Amino acid sequence: MLAIVYQGKGSIKVEDVPIPEINPNEILLKVRAASICGTDLKIKSFGHFKNPQDKKMILGHEVAGEIAEVGSSLKGFSKGDRISLAPNIGCGVCWQCINGQSNYCEDYEAIGISMDGAFAEYMRIPSRYITQGNIVCLPSTISFEEASLGEPLSTVVCGAEAVNIAPPDVVLIVGAGPMGVLHVMMAKLRGAQKVIVSEINEARRKQALDFGADIAINPEAENLKDVVVGASYGRGADVIIIAAPSGKAQEESLELAARQGRINFFGGLPKGRDTISFKSNIVHYKHITLSGTTGQSLSQYRKAIEIIASQRIDVKKLISGRYSLKDAEKAFERAISEDTLKIVFNM
Template sequence: MIAAVLEAPKKLALQEIETPECPEGGLLLRMKACSICSTDLKMLNHGQKDLVYPRILGHEISGVIAESRAEASGLQEGERVQISPGIACGSCISCRRGADNQCENIQIIGFNRDGGFAEYIQVPKESVRNGGINLIPDGLSFEYAALAEPLACCLNGQQLSRVGEGDVVLIFGAGPAGCLHAMLARSRGASAVIMAEPLERRVSLARVSRPDVVIDPGEEDVRERIMEFTDGWGVDAMMLASRDVAVDEALLSLLAPRGRICLFSGLPEDQAYPNLNFNTVHYRENLITGSYGCTYVQNKEAIELIASGSLDVSRLITKRVSLEEIEEGMEHAEKREGLKAVVTDKSGGDGLGR
């Protein structure tokens, strides 16, 4: 089969490699769509903590079951599925608590196991057993189904920071994750969605998620705009979907009483040790949480949200490339000229590659 193999940082090569076998108790999937994530870019350019080389990247996966050795699960050849990329053990404390993305034995497809930028992909028995396989509802395309994983990551962030009814939500970064956050916050009942984005072309792209206000932090005083918009209340929840946000006093000061901050993106190392007055956190009962990845249940919920139409992801995809054109897709993501790039079956063949 053809696969895009990352051999070392910045060395992505299309290779003809052996088609993997269907693992015992698992599935062999014919890839149909795999969207490109900013984490893929990070891994391509710099590596990542869970990445092992050489590696086929791609963790936003949908396809058709080409072979099933998971008969007991009822999953059959020909079924359309989306895959939750985490492979959790199912028995550690985090797993038993439903926080399987924090599993102490976790492996992740596209990080330390081969991912979806290939014609075929192995899905192990653990994924089947733990509920990592989601049937794609009729009428939902493979491309939109692939977006369930990034949406599930946003869902994790918003659940941890308790975004809900009546909240004023501020999202830093109007890239694909920021836009998904905006749509999701709206569907969870947020009363207002504010986005902060310095890149002009992304400000116009951000309109796909219909924010109430878009602030350019390079040009405008963010605090002034927020306080003006919220009559001095501040924001109830803040999603940091950009690495370029300083976590500091000025940021904390945007929070309303009981306001929450979600560190959705990892911070650059030199920004990771902020100097904060935790008495502000104490008196105003603020909450600072991280979020990383998503759980099996959140994947399921995300695909249902997309299928229900309560979130319109159609305008989120701004580039479609074939597997052979993957570099173009990576470039699209890298240049931040659009939103989401998807490696997909452009020619209407039977899947990625040919």
């Protein structure tokens, strides 16, 4: 079968590799759609701390497909079932896992990150994915490529729940890449009265408006604080989500937030540039709640799939290009471009 294999920092290759063999307690998935994540691009360039030996590995963790083979000791699944899966598995026994938040398990593992992933014609699903509830049987109203986008949407569910967006919040989203526009749609769905997007790239600002933002501004050309204050009856943004790798944006968010504002540092900062400074008293006197989120819990993953299946968020609109596995180089190249949102491999 064809697969996109990470070769070590800086390189991927399309290789012909054997179809994985499964144990009696595993599933073989015929991958039908898998989308490229910012994490895949980062792994391609810099590797991943979960792969300390920098070993060769099939990338990809945003995936949906059909069951090709069910291990002989498994019940409840059949060949042909349409499924997708949450990519992270926790250890299952730590405090975070017991609390249902395997995304904060210190010993998590994930397809495409610490084991072979989804950019392949077939993928082995290890038994822990099955026993821990990572697999979701897809409703008929969701396509494979939409289901592959359930993973990025679920991280947005996680971020939006942390700041509890509700009417009549005025929401500021910094950054209008794929995650930023998903946040725009999620904020609207949760009842934000106004969504303001701050983004320096013009094409991305236009995209943000197409995805439902009420205002999209270039913070280098306009005064963001004036716009936020003007759009929020003078109080500042009730919710701020930083979906860009910008320490400056994180620092400034405290000034832009309303009293009792909730802020989510959704995007991580590049290594070595992850120190910021701010006036602590702003947090104190304004009663700011500051959170950071990463990944998703299993329930948040299921919510994302149901939100897509119920057509409350149209993730198809994010697909900027469709590729076959053999065009991996082109697809990865395209995924880096600023006006690209999501790239999907169809098998």
